[in-house]
Amino acid sequence: MKNIKNQHPLPLNQIRIHDVFWQKHLDLVKKEIIPYQWAAINDQVPGAEPSHSMENFRIAAGLSEGEFHGVVFQDTDVAKWLEAVAYSLSCRPDPELEATADEVIGVIGRAQCPDGYINTYFTLKEPEGRWTNLMEGHELYTAGHLMEAAVAYYQATGKRAFLDIMCRFADYICETFGPNEDQIHGYPGHQEIELALVKLYQVTGIRRYLEEARYFIDIRGAAPNYFLEERKKPGFKQIFTEFKNYRPDYSQSHLPVREQTAADGHAVRAVYMYCAMADLAAEYQDQELLDSCIRLWNNMVEKRMYITGGIGSSGISERFTTDYDLPNANNYSETCASIGLALFGLRMARLQNDAGYIDIVERALYNTILDGIALDGKSFFYVNPLEVWPDNCMEGTSMGHVKPVRQKWFGVACCPPNVARTLASLGQYIYSADSDSLYLNLFISNEADAVVGDAALKIRVKTRFPFEGQVKIHVQADAPAEKTIAVRIPDYAREAKLKVNGQAVSLSAEKGFVRLRRVWSDDTLELTFSIPPRFVRANPNVREDAGKVCIMKGPLVYALEETDNGSRLASLYVDTRAPLLEHFEPELFGGVAVIEAKGLKISEKGWEDNRLYAENEPALEPVTLKAIPYAYWGNRTPGEMLVWMKEKL
Template sequence: MKVRLHDQFWQPKVRQTVQETIPYQWKALNDEIEGAEPSHAIENLRITAGEKTGAFYGMVFQDSDVAKWIEAAAYSLRHSPDPGLEGVIDAVVDLMKRAQQPDGYLNTYFTVAAPEQRWHDFAFGHELYCAGHLMEAAVAYFEATQKRTFLDMMCRYADYIDRVIGPDPDKMRVYCGHEEIELALVKLYRITNELRYLNLSRYFVEERGKQPSFLKEDPGFGAPSKDRWFELDYHQAHDPVREQHTAEGHAVRAMYLYSAMADLAKACGDETLTEALRKLWHHVTSKRMYITGGLGSQGHGERFTIDYDLPNDTAYTETCASIGLVMWAFRMLQLETDSRYGDVMERVLYNGMLSGMSLDGTRYFYVNPLEVHPAVTQYRHDMQHVKTERVPWFGCACCPPNLARILTSLDTYFFTQNGTTVMMHLYASNESTFDVQGKRLILHTDTRYPWDGEIRVGLELDEAVSCTLSFRVPSWCRTPRITVNGETLDLSAITEHGYAQINRQWMNQDEILLHFAMAAERIESNPKVHENAGKVALQYGPLVYCLEQADNGPDLTDICLPVNAEFEAGYRDDILGGIVVLSGQGLRSDPSWKDELYRPVIREDRSVSVLAVPYAYWGNREPGEMTVWIRSK
C-alpha cells in the first residue's frame, strides 16, 4: 500500500512540518530558539558520550524528545527525500552509539545524573519509556532508509532489557510506570521477526495490574505529591488489564497502554484483549471524552477523574493524549472495521490534535482548553496549566515532536487492507496504490474535505479486479449518498458497522462519488456534563467550532443563541489563511448595565452577529477570549 496526499488541507500542513517544523524543532533541541525554554537534549547526549563536560539538564525523559524528532524526520524522508536531513539523523545516531553503554543501555539521565539509580524508579523514572521511543525511532529510520545502525543499537538495548526484566526468577519482575515500550517492542518484532521482543511486550502488558503491586515498594511511587491522584490507577496498575473496564489515571499512559494491547491482540490473535478494549473504548468515548476528542480533564496528574467530569476552562486535554487516542483508534480499526473508531480518529485529528500547533508550525499548546478568559487564567491557581497563547517550546516538550511525527506519518492512517477488502477511513485528495491478488489498483481521490463533503474516487486498473471497497460513512452526516458510475446505491443494504462495503468487479475508469452533505449543527451534551447545561456547541462536518474575541468582542459568555438560530457556512479566504466560518445571529444582554453586580431580571436582549471558526485554529490571532460551548435559550 502506498498513499500520496495532495489535498489542500493536510498536505500543506505535512509539507510545512517537513520544511519548517522539523528544522525548527532541531534548533530547539540544540537550544537555538531565542526566547524558548532550553532543551539541552542533544547536549545531554554529548555529555553522556564523553565529548563534553557538564551536568545533565532537563526532564528525566529528555531523551524521548530526540527520539520522537528522529521518528518524525524519518517519516518525512519517505515522501520528501532530503540528504541533508538524513545526514543530521546519521550524526545523531552516531552520537547515540557513542553514548550507548557496553551492555546496550542508553539513557542520558541515568548515566550522567543518577547512575546509581538505574532500574530503581519504575513509577516515574521513564527508563523503559525512553527506550521505547528510541526503538520506535530506529524502526522508522530503518523503514525509511534501510540503514541498520540505529536498528541494531536498539536491538542490543532490547536484548539487554530482556536479560534483566521478565518473569524468570533471576530477573526483575517489573514494568514501566509510563507505558510506551510495550507498543515499541511490537514494532521491533514486526521489523526483525524476533519473537523475544513480542514476548517481552506481552510480559509487560500481562504483568501490569497484578497484585500485590511492586510499584508500592518503588521509591518513586506516589510522587510528586503523595496524594490519592498518584495511586496505582494513575499508572493503570490497579487491576490486570483485562479487568480494567474504565479509563483511569494519566491519560497519555492509558492511551499508550491501550494501543499496545491492540497491537498484541492483533499479533497474538487474543480476543480477550480485544473484548477488554471494546469496553474501555465505550467508556472513554461515551463518558470521558471532550467534543474535540480531548482526554484527561484534570491538570493535577494529567489524568481522568470521574464520568462526565469535563470542565471547559480548566480542561487539561494534553495534546499527547489526543495523539494517543488517534494511535489507539487506528489500531482498533486494524482489529475490526467499525466506524465508531474512524469517527473518533477523525474528530481528534481535525480538532483536539490539530489545535496543539500554530498555523506556522512553530508554536505549541501542551494543554487544549475549551474556554479561555485570559484575565481569569492569569490569577486562578487551578488554571496555571492553561496557556492563552501557544509557546515556542516547553521544559516538558513531549508534545511538539509528537505532533511532528503524527503529521509526517499521517498518510498511513487513511486506509487499511485486509485481503481483497480495501477500507478508506479518512478523506482527503490522494493517490493510493494497492496490490489486490497480484493486481495493481490505484484510487484517485479528489475532494475539498473538510470544507466540503463531496468526494470523488476514480479507479485506475491494468485489468479488472474483483474486490470490496469499503468507505466510512461519517456519523455526522444525516443524508449520505453514494453512487457508482452514476448509479445510486442502497446504503441500507451494503452498510455494516458504519462502512459502506461495495463488492463488485471493478473496471478501469470506474467512478465512485461519496456525497456526505455538511451542514452547520448545534450539538448538546449529556445533561450529566454539568458545565455544559443550557449550552450548545457548533459543528460543521468533522469540525468543532468556537467563538473568539477577535470576531465577536469580549465577554463571550454573554452571547446566547436562540433555540431557532440558524448558522450559514461560508468559505472565507481572508480569515486564518482560508477556512469555512459559521455565521449567524445571537443575543447579548441589554447594554444598560452600569456598576451594579446584581439586579432584577430585565428581558431586553439585543441581536448581534456571531461568527465561529474551527476550534483547531483558535489562538492564531491576537490573544483574547475563546469558548466552544455557548449559552442557548
C-alpha cells in the same frame, strides 16, 4: 483460522497527500517544524525553554563535556524528532536531512552503554539509579520512543543502524524484565515501550520482543503493587515531589489491565497502553484482551471525552477523572493524549472493521491534535481547553496550566514533536487494507499505490472535505482484480449518495462502511453527502455543558473567538431556531469555512455602578455570532475563546 482479524495501513511512502485542508499543515512539517524542532533540541530557539536534549546525548557519547540538564525523559525529544524525520523522509526524500539524522543516530549509538542501555539521565546523572524507580524514571518510556523512531527510520530509509542499536537495547530489556527469579518483575511507570516492542517485533520478526510486550501488559497491576513496593526499598529516590502520595490508578496499575473497566489515571499513559493491548489482542488472538479494549474505549468515548476528541479532564495530574466530568475552562486535554486516542482508535477500527472508531479518530485529528500547533508551525498547545479567559490563566493558581497563546517550546516537550510525527504520518490513517479489501477511512486528497492481496491498485482521491462533501475516488488496477473497496460513511453525513462510473448505486453501509465488491480495472467512485453546519448537544449528565450547544460541521468543532465576537463570550446565547449560515473565507487561516449564528448577549446595562451582585433584570441584546474551526483558535489577536455556548431555550 483467526477469530480476530486485523487490517494494516498502507506504507507511508506509497501515499502522496495533496489536500486542500491538510496540505498547509503537512508542508509545515518539513519546512518549519522539523527545522524548528531541530533548533529547539539544540537549544537554538531564542526565548524558549532550553531542551538540552541533543547536548545530553553528545555528553553521554563522550563528544561534549558538561552535565545533564532537563527531566528524566529528555531523550524523547530527540526520539520524536527522529521519528518525525523518518515519516517525512518516507514521503519526501531529503538527503541533507537524512544525513543529519544519521549523525544523530551515530551519537545515540555512541551514547549506548556496553550492555545496550540508553538513557542520558541515568547514564550521566544517576548511574546508580538505573531501574530503581520505574514509577518515575521513564527509562522504559524513553526506550519505547527511541524504538518507535528506529522502526520508522528503518521503514523510511532501509538503514538498519538505528534499528540494530535499539534491538540491542531491547535484548537487554528482555533479559532484565521478566518472570524469572533473576529478572525484575516490574513494568513502566509510563507506558509506551509495550507498543514499541510490538512494532520492533513486526519489523524484525524477533518474537521475544512481542512476548516482552505481553509480559509488561500482563504483569501490570498485579498485587502487591510494584510501584508502592519499589518506593519502600532502601535508597529509593523520589524524582517528582508531586508523586509523594502516589495513587496506582494514576498509572493504570491499580488493577490488572484485563479487569479494568474505566479509562482511569494519566490520559497519555492510558491510551498508549490501550494501543499495545489492541496490538497484542490481534497478535495473540486474545479475545479477553480485545474485550478489555472495547470496554475501555467505550467508557472513554461515551463518558470521558471532550467533543474535540480531548481526554484527561483534570488540570492536576493530566488525568481522567470520573464519568461525565468534563470542565471546559480548567481541563487538561493534552495534545499527546488525543494523539494516543487516535492511535488506539485506528487500531480498534482495524480490529473491529468498524468505521465508528474512525469517527472518533477523525474528531481527534481535526480538532485537538491540529489545535496543538500554530498555523505557522512554530508554537504549540500542550493543554487544549474548550473555553479560555486569558486574564484568568494566571501562574500559581488553578488555571496556571492553561495557556491562552501557544508556547514556543516546553521544558517537558512531549507535545510539539508528537504533533510533528502525527502530521508526518497522517497517511497511515487514510487507508486500511487486508488481503481482500481496501478501506478508505478519511477523506483526504491523495494518490496511493495500494497492494491488496495479489492486486496492485492505484487510487486517486479528490475532495474539498471537510468544507464540501464530494469525494471522487479513481481506481486503476494494474490488472483487473476482484476486490472489495470500502468507503467510510461518517456519522455526520446527510443524504449520502454513491455513483460507480456515473451510475447511482444503492448505498447501504455496514459498521459505517459501504462495501463495493467488483472487478476493478479503471473505475470512478463518487461519494457525495451534505455536511451542513449543525448544533450538537452533550448528554445531560455532562454538568458543564447542560443547557449549552456547540456548532460542528463534519468533524470540525467550531469555536467563538473574542476577535470576531467581542469579550464576555460567556454572556452569549445562541438561537438554535435560526439557521446557521456558512461561507468560505479564502484569506482566513489559509482558507476556511466560517459559520454565523443568531444570538443574544447579556448587556452590561444596569451594572455601571460597579456592584458585583444586584437584583437587576437581565437585559439582552441581539448579536450575530461568528464561529471558526476550534483547531485554528489562538492564531490571531489573543483573547477569549468558547466552544460550548448557552442555548436560548
